[in-house]
Amino acid sequence: xxxxxxxxxxxxxxxxxxxxxxxxxxxxxxxxxxxxxxxxxxxxxxxxxxxxxxxxxxxxxxxxxxxxxxxxxxxxxxxxxxxxxxxxxxxxxxxxxxxxxxxxxxxxxxxxxxxxxxxxxxxxxxxxxxxxxxxxxxxxxxxxxxxxxxxxxxxxxxxxxxxxxxxxxxxxxxxxxxxxxxxxxxxxxxxxxxxxxxxxxxxxxx
Amino acid sequence: xxxxxxxxxxxxxxxxxxxxxxxxxxxxxxxxxxxxxxxxxxxxxxxxxxxxxxxxxxxxxxxxxxxxxxxxxxxxxxxxxxxxxxxxxxxxxxxxxxxxxxxxxxxxxxxxxxxxxxxxxxxxxxxxxxxxxxxxxxxxxxxxxxxxxxxxxxxxxxxxxxxxxxxxxxxxxxxxxxxxxxxxxxxxxxxxxxxxxxxxxxxxxx
Numbered sequence: 073x074x075x076x077x078x079x080x081x082x083x084x085x086x087x088x089x090x091x092x093x094x095x096x097x098x099x100x101x102x103x104x105x106x107x108x109x110x111x112x113x114x115x116x117x118x119x120x121x122x123x124x125x126x127x128x129x130x131x132x133x134x135x136x137x138x139x140x141x142x143x144x145x146x147x148x149x150x151x152x153x154x155x156x157x158x159x160x161x162x163x164x165x166x167x168x169x170x171x172x173x174x175x176x177x178x179x180x181x182x183x184x185x186x187x188x189x190x191x192x193x194x195x196x197x198x199x200x201x202x203x204x205x206x207x208x209x210x211x212x213x214x215x216x217x218x219x220x221x222x223x224x225x226x227x228x229x230x231x232x233x234x235x236x237x238x239x240x241x242x243x244x245x246x247x248x249x250x251x252x253x254x255x256x257x258x259x260x261x262x263x264x265x266x267x268x269x270x271x272x273x274x275x276x277x278x
Numbered sequence: 279x280x281x282x283x284x285x286x287x288x289x290x291x292x293x294x295x296x297x298x299x300x301x302x303x304x305x306x307x308x309x310x311x312x313x314x315x316x317x318x319x320x321x322x323x324x325x326x327x328x329x330x331x332x333x334x335x336x337x338x339x340x341x342x343x344x345x346x347x348x349x350x351x352x353x354x355x356x357x358x359x360x361x362x363x364x365x366x367x368x369x370x371x372x373x374x375x376x377x378x379x380x381x382x383x384x385x386x387x388x389x390x391x392x393x394x395x396x397x398x399x400x401x402x403x404x405x406x407x408x409x410x411x412x413x414x415x416x417x418x419x420x421x422x423x424x425x426x427x428x429x430x431x432x433x434x435x436x437x438x439x440x441x442x443x444x445x446x447x448x449x450x451x452x453x454x455x456x457x458x459x460x461x462x463x464x465x466x467x468x469x470x471x472x473x474x475x476x477x478x479x480x481x482x483x484x
Contacts, residue, residue: 125316161309
């Protein structure tokens, strides 16, 4: 693609580094910005640079925060003795969007995956173990993706947790709501048979 | 979607104003930027704001330029008496990418479309007419989209052009290369029959 301006080309190159954006889409975005008022574009540019410079990670749960402690940890209405362990910030957002969980979080920053060079030391596992001891946590809920790596991580953390009365659970795996048995993979179907629920509890949750 | 940080939310909102970007894609982009080095993000942000502030429009052809006159107009190897009239900058880029055209351009900034509130005064038609007189242009090639609005614009401009020996042509319309007759719409097929080419010229261009 031959661009008539170096300034334009720079901007297109920068946009095309974003995930899922090719040169043509990048050009479309840049030409869109070119049509906007200079103040609008300035605002766009500043929002990005400010976000990168000023966003911090919560010192307690490693979630994204504007201050030292994130808004979830700072909320006294949240159950302080329940921690939901997730892989990344996207998962926190997904669970928060359900509006069904009222405890705290702990963001691991990934899962143990030797093939990708991710060991326990790269994750926030030690801070989690210390936190559980310090905060006298009553329940830990693992909400990790149902992969070998996710299961390995759960197993590893569970072994490291203090042997006091902390309850460790994981979100249930099974056929997705609205899904069809016919199209479910064997692993999921087999697991959801093995982890079958009493009908009373299932009906009560509806 | 509940976001844990206002800074993050601002950035996501700004991204989701871009064409074709929803909230989820915007969040993916913002989290990607959050993982990059602060300098990389600063560079991204500056490229955009600089582009909007400093990009100019060529005083001769209204193409995008870094200087007063764009690189195409400033190139002495370009045929100075041939103007290709296009709707927007994207069309200039598309034609330049073919590397088959060696004349100059004129960017109209749109086509006449009363329904969208675009009249001849919003476009660079008057500068084009003056330019043709001043530069003693030999040929004008219209490369507008084959729509009613495009055709109206061609007709309007042609009437305004000085009645001297300027040759006015339009890019040919017809079945796209590699396209199939069976799937072509009636208008295209009818037009390409009406504007049939002598086989010699077709073979010569191959």
